[in-house]
Amino acid sequence: MAAELAKSRPARARVQEKESPWNDAVGIAMLVLAAMYLLALVSYDPMDLPTWFWLSVTDQPNLVVKNFVGRFGAMGAGASLYLAGMAIYLLPFSMTWFGVCKLASNVKVTGRSWLGVALMVITTAAIFEVQDILNQRDNITPLGGGGGFGYLIGGSILANLLGKVGSTVVLAGIYAVGFFLASGIHPLQAIQAIRVEITRAWETYQIRREIAAREAEMGDAPSSATPTRRKKAPAEIKAETAPVGPLVTPELGLTFEPPKPKIIDSSASRGHTETTDKPRLSDVWEKKRAQKLEQAPHGTLGNLAVRFKDYKLPELDLLSWPDESLHKPTDPRELIAIQDTIIKALASFNVKVEAGDITRGPAITRYEVRPVDGLRVARIAALDDDIARATCAERINILAPIPGKDTVGIELANRDKVIVPIRELLEDEVFSNGKARLPIALGKDVYGKTIIGDLAAMPHLLVAGATGSGKSVCINGIITSLLCRFAPDELRFIMIDPKVVEMQNYANLPHLAVPVVTDPKKALLALRWVVREMESRYQMFAQEGCRNFETFNNRNRKRAAANEAKKAAAAAMAVPEPAPEAPPAKPVKTSAGTDDVRVSAAFAKAAAAADHLVDGTTPPWEDPEVAAELEADTAPVELPVDHNGEWIGDSLPPPPRARSQEFIIPDTLPYIVVIIDELADLMQTAPADIEVAIARITQMARAAGIHLIVATQTPRADVLTGVIKANIPTRIAFQVSSALDSRVILDRKGAENLVGKGDMLYVPPGGAQPIRSQGALVTDDEIHAVVERCVAQGKPIFDVKVDDETGEMGGDDDDGEGGVSSEEEETLEKCLEVIRQEKKASTSLFQRRLKLGYGRAARMMDILEDRGIIGPGEGAKPREILVDMDMI
Ligand SMILES: Nc1ncnc2c1ncn2[C@@H]1O[C@H](COP(=O)(O)OP(=O)(O)OP(=O)(O)O)[C@@H](O)[C@H]1O
Numbered sequence: 095m096a097a098e099l100a101k102s103r104p105a106r107a108r109v110q111e112k113e114s115p116w117n118d119a120v121g122i123a124m125l126v127l128a129a130m131y132l133l134a135l136v137s138y139d140p141m142d143l144p145t146w147f148w149l150s151v152t153d154q155p156n157l158v159v160k161n162f163v164g165r166f167g168a169m170g171a172g173a174s175l176y177l178a179g180m181a182i183y184l185l186p187f188s189m190t191w192f193g194v195c196k197l198a199s200n201v202k203v204t205g206r207s208w209l210g211v212a213l214m215v216i217t218t219a220a221i222f223e224v225q226d227i228l229n230q231r232d233n234i235t236p237l238g239g240g241g242g243f244g245y246l247i248g249g250s251i252l253a254n255l256l257g258k259v260g261s262t263v264v265l266a267g268i269y270a271v272g273f274f275l276a277s278g279i280h281p282l283q284a285i286q287a288i289r290v291e292i293t294r295a296w297e298t299y300q301i302r303r304e305i306a307a308r309e310a311e312m313g314d315a316p317s318s319a320t321p322t323r324r325k326k327a328p329a330e331i332k333a334e335t336a337p338v339g340p341l342v343t344p345e346l347g348l349t350f351e352p353p354k355p356k357i358i359d360s361s362a363s364r365g366h367t368e369t370t371d372k373p374r375l376s377d378v379w380e381k382k383r384a385q386k387l388e389q390a391p392h393g394t395l396g397n398l399a400v401r402f403k404d405y406k407l408p409e410l411d412l413l414s415w416p417d418e419s420l421h422k423p424t425d426p427r428e429l430i431a432i433q434d435t436i437i438k439a440l441a442s443f444n445v446k447v448e449a450g451d452i453t454r455g456p457a458i459t460r461y462e463v464r465p466v467d468g469l470r471v472a473r474i475a476a477l478d479d480d481i482a483r484a485t486c487a488e489r490i491n492i493l494a495p496i497p498g499k500d501t502v503g504i505e506l507a508n509r510d511k512v513i514v515p516i517r518e519l520l521e522d523e524v525f526s527n528g529k530a531r532l533p534i535a536l537g538k539d540v541y542g543k544t545i546i547g548d549l550a551a552m553p554h555l556l557v558a559g560a561t562g563s564g565k566s567v568c569i570n571g572i573i574t575s576l577l578c579r580f581a582p583d584e585l586r587f588i589m590i591d592p593k594v595v596e597m598q599n600y601a602n603l604p605h606l607a608v609p610v611v612t613d614p615k616k617a618l619l620a621l622r623w624v625v626r627e628m629e630s631r632y633q634m635f636a637q638e639g640c641r642n643f644e645t646f647n648n649r650n651r652k653r654a655a656a657n658e659a660k661k662a663a664a665a666a667m668a669v670p671e672p673a674p675e676a677p678p679a680k681p682v683k684t685s686a687g688t689d690d691v692r693v694s695a696a697f698a699k700a701a702a703a704a705d706h707l708v709d710g711t712t713p714p715w716e717d718p719e720v721a722a723e724l725e726a727d728t729a730p731v732e733l734p735v736d737h738n739g740e741w742i743g744d745s746l747p748p749p750p751r752a753r754s755q756e757f758i759i760p761d762t763l764p765y766i767v768v769i770i771d772e773l774a775d776l777m778q779t780a781p782a783d784i785e786v787a788i789a790r791i792t793q794m795a796r797a798a799g800i801h802l803i804v805a806t807q808t809p810r811a812d813v814l815t816g817v818i819k820a821n822i823p824t825r826i827a828f829q830v831s832s833a834l835d836s837r838v839i840l841d842r843k844g845a846e847n848l849v850g851k852g853d854m855l856y857v858p859p860g861g862a863q864p865i866r867s868q869g870a871l872v873t874d875d876e877i878h879a880v881v882e883r884c885v886a887q888g889k890p891i892f893d894v895k896v897d898d899e900t901g902e903m904g905g906d907d908d909d910g911e912g913g914v915s916s917e918e919e920e921t922l923e924k925c926l927e928v929i930r931q932e933k934k935a936s937t938s939l940f941q942r943r944l945k946l947g948y949g950r951a952a953r954m955m956d957i958l959e960d961r962g963i964i965g966p967g968e969g970a971k972p973r974e975i976l977v978d979m980d981m982i
Pocket residue numbers: 513514559560561562563564565566567568807851852853868869870871
């Protein structure tokens with residue numbers, strides 16, 4: 095109980111001793127004095143006193159002093175025993191306690207403490223006198239066991255005034271006050287601890303009695319007719335026999351028994367669970383998708399949905415598991431040794447902490463320490479460099495405190511890093527349970543919990559970190575998650591990759607809405623297209639009376655369900671009539687699936703037309719065969735209506751459309767995920783325009799099913815501007831070189847302490863604290879396998895509008911080689927003629943001879959240089975002609 099009391103002292107009483115170099119000296123001095131005092135008391139002999147001392151009992155004192163502390167000790171002990179009697183023994187013990195406190199610097203020894211001791215000594219002396227304890231009057235204690243104080247206060251005053259019992263009660267009260275003053279223990283806490291002890295003892299007694307009674311009952315014959323004991327409900331028994339855990343006092347909110355430190359190893363991957371009874375996830379999703387397509391109302395399937403109707407999602411078997419044999423088991427002794435080193439390192443700076451849990455994650459291990467009461471956690475955080483030195487760690491991170499815990503976490507990189515395979519995350523229940531609309535596998539936290547984000551909820555994501563820290567792997571993991579979950583008609587990508595090499599793996603992906611954009615100048619056009627697409631989606635939503643992407647995509651199913659319910663209600667209300675023997679109504683009721691086929695075929699042709707266009711081959715309308723087919727399709731389709739003109743198809747009739755309406759509103763729209771791999775490169779070209787486009791997308795695109803992922807390795811304020819950051823609250827920071835960079839990404843420091851290679855801080859949407867985790871690893875082979883599976887099922891159908899916007903594809907007739915228009919080609923011919931005649935080439939020459947403006951003449955020079963006809967410019971000199979002009 096004393097330990098509990100000591101632990102639970104309130105901050106008021108347990109004022110921490112200020113760290114001072116004198117503390118140790120004073121502490122040691124007190125211990126020495128206490129020892130000498132005690133020795134003097136125990137070895138006191140009145141014959142040691144010199145004759146001149148007022149307590150001397152002889153003219154011939156001992157020649158050889160018997161007192162262990164000499165004559166001085168004898169005089170001190172004699173005077174003390176005379177004044178306070180045997181109660182004086184409290185003094186050296188109190189001094190010893192104070193000396194220890196001084197050395198430990200954990201409790202401040204103040205005047206109040208000494209006053210407390212004085213009260214304790216005096217009241218004890220008085221109690222000895224009143225209660226006649228150790229009350230011999232001899233040479234050692236001439237005034238009795240209570241000494242002079244006891245005699246005067248106890249015997250002469252209190253006993254006469256209050257009697258024996260009354261004075262004992264008063265003296266006990268004063269003693270208690272002295273004890274609280276000396277020890278710093280709050281009286282309420284003492285009562286609390288006593289109450290807890292009593293309750294615990296009572297509970298233990300009750301449980302023992304119950305067990306004994308039950309044993310006795312079991313020993314009795316079962317035929318015992320009149321059981322005397324009421325049988326308790328199982329819950330009651332459970333509550334009684336529950337192990338007594340850490341007791342929390344509701345009044346003070348204090349835990350008297352801190353939980354025992356644990357070692358948790360969450361580094362190993364969960365491994366593949368071969369479950370034959372469970373359907374494969376891709377099958378489940380495909381089935382859902384097929385159902386949606388089947389239920390889509392007549393004529394509203396988009397061309398992508400028709401084209402990829404039989405699309406199969408890549409199986410998770412394409413992704414591999416790491417070699418488990420390489421995983422080294424955790425050695426708890428090693429972890430405990432490191433924790434001890436940390437505790438000792440902190441203790442050497444007078445920072446007292448107790449050991450907490452140790453959690454080994456895939457890349458880092460978190461050592462928890464519990465600061466003693468009264469220690470500010472900031473003091474531990476300030477010693478990060480010293481802990482790093484003591485543990486020989488390259489970088490450490492201190493969580494002071496760990497959110498939601500009463501401990502401080504010290505995170506050190508593991509010597510043997512365990513990778514987190516993406517397959518583990520994709521097989522996780524969280525990924526597949528369908529709660530996340532756009533699930534993306536991110537990684538695993540230090541406790542082994544998988545981190546699966548929902549891009550739809552984010553709704554945009556910023557990924558930043560130094561080069562080689564794991565950004566690309568993270569983005570590839572996100573793309574792989576989406577590829578394993580969505581068909582090309584459900585999700586489309588726009589990839590902007592100014593680094594050129596990062597996204598080449600995805601160049602033929604059927605999910606691409608536009609070819610991978612590598613030219614930073616064209617990236618702006620792609621972003622503008624996204625803005626336009628967003629606006630056109632909002633128009634569609636308005637037309638359909640939907641507020642956002644989800645309601646739009648589910649509107650037909652909701653309407654169909656409502657229609658079904660109406661039909662059922664009407665059928666229930668209708669009086670059943672005998673069915674007339676009539677020939678089946680004409681036209682025969684056609685299922686939604688059947689009537690879709692024809693319209694879908696038309697869309698398929700439209701898709702083929704788009705393909706023709708982007709492939710640069712003959713446009714479909716020039717192909718007589720396709721043209722004839724398209725013509726045939728314009729023949730009126732027999733609609734599933736009854737003789738009253740009422741719709742009898744399984745699906746809903748298409749919504750009425752205005753004649754002027756140019757587009758068919760599709761049943762569902764795909765998500766669009768825009769990925770910008772290096773924002774810094776884009777910000778160099780047209781910072782203001784890019785910033786405006788990103789801000790517009792991030793502010794408004796969420797409800798339109800458009801989501802943005804921005805990555806950068808340059809976390810500077812001019813790249814990640816305030817406007818961009820304000821609109822992208824969800825962030826992932828990989829290792830960066832400085833706390834400044836970390837602040838730019840996360841608005842707080844911490845990323846500079848990451849250890850690289852996928853070690854990241856993830857700020858979830860709405861989450862205040864970043865979660866440290868190890869990113870999922872997806873290898874190049876895995877990416878190839880998944881992409882190949884997607885590519886094998888169809889080529890990308892680029893949106894022609896996008897091509898026009900980005901200028902990447904051959905959709906524009908005007909653009910020839912390298913974006914040179916036919917008009918420019920004509921001017922170029924004239925320029926070549928001028929070069930042939932003049933045998934030289936310069937901008938001014940073209941301006942003069944062809945009456946061109948400077949800009950156009952300079953553009954011609956650039957094209958000629960690009961084509962290797964003329965050499966690079968050398969100041970004012972005419973350019974060198976590199977080819978034989980007669981050969982051109
Ligand atoms: N989650 C991870 N698990 C294990 N290793 C990883 C992980 N992420 C990255 N790595 C390792 O770090 C290396 C660099 O990663 P990555 O290419 O993603 O860095 P980056 O930040 O994209 O660099 P850059 O900006 O130069 O492209 C990888 O080749 C891989 O070995």
